[in-house]
Amino acid sequence: MAAVVIEIIYEGDHCIPCVYMLEAVEEAMAAFGQTVSLEVVHLREKKGGLRYNRLSRQLGQPAPIPSIFINGQLCFNVTPPVQELQHFIRRILSGG
Numbered sequence: 001m002a003a004v005v006i007e008i009i010y011e012g013d014h015c016i017p018c019v020y021m022l023e024a025v026e027e028a029m030a031a032f033g034q035t036v037s038l039e040v041v042h043l044r045e046k047k048g049g050l051r052y053n054r055l056s057r058q059l060g061q062p063a064p065i066p067s068i069f070i071n072g073q074l075c076f077n078v079t080p081p082v083q084e085l086q087h088f089i090r091r092i093l094s095g096g
Helices: 016-029 046-059 082-093
Strands: 004-010 036-042 067-070 073-076
Touching: 004 016, 004 046, 004 082, 016 036, 016 067, 016 082, 036 046, 067 082
Parallel strands: 004 036
Antiparallel strands: 004 067, 067 073
16 A cells, blocks of 8 residues: 555546646656555546545535645645645655
8 A cells, every 4th residue: 555645526527727737746756666656536427526525524515626635634725836846745754
C-alpha cells in the first residue's frame, strides 16, 4: 500500500477544472513512484458517489468539486502548482 493516497473529486471530463487538477496531480506524483497512489472519485459512478458522500459527511458539508484529498483529508479545493503539491507530499512522507 502506498504511504500517500491522493483522491481527486472528479465530476467528469467535461469539467475543465477537474481535468486540470488531475493533470497536475499526475505530474506531481511522477516524482514519487509507488509511494503515492491515486484514486479518481468519479461522481457519475456509483462507487465514486458513495465515496464522495463519505468524504462529505466527514467534512460536515459537501466536498468541493474538484478537490484533492490526501490520506482522507481535504488538502486542496483549487488546483495547486505542481511544485506546491510535491512539497506537500514530501512533508507527509517525512512525517511532518
